[in-house]
Amino acid sequence: MLKELSAFIPTKTNILKRKSMCLLHARFVIYTGNTEEEFQQEST
Incomplete structure (x- = not known):
């Protein structure tokens, strides 16, 4: 039981981190007015 919980x-x-990252990314895109394609080009 404890092992299952800790896992x-x-x-x-x-999952929570991933959700907050998605929210941050969405806010960033809205803030800068960029589409996701442009965002990916800038990050590479």
Whole structure:
């Protein structure tokens, strides 16, 4: 039971991190007025 919980907790925080990153990315795109393609070109 404890092992399952400790294995589940990191994945849940990873999902939350990914969600917040997506929100930040969406805000950044709206803020700069860039499309995702332009954003990817700038990051490479």
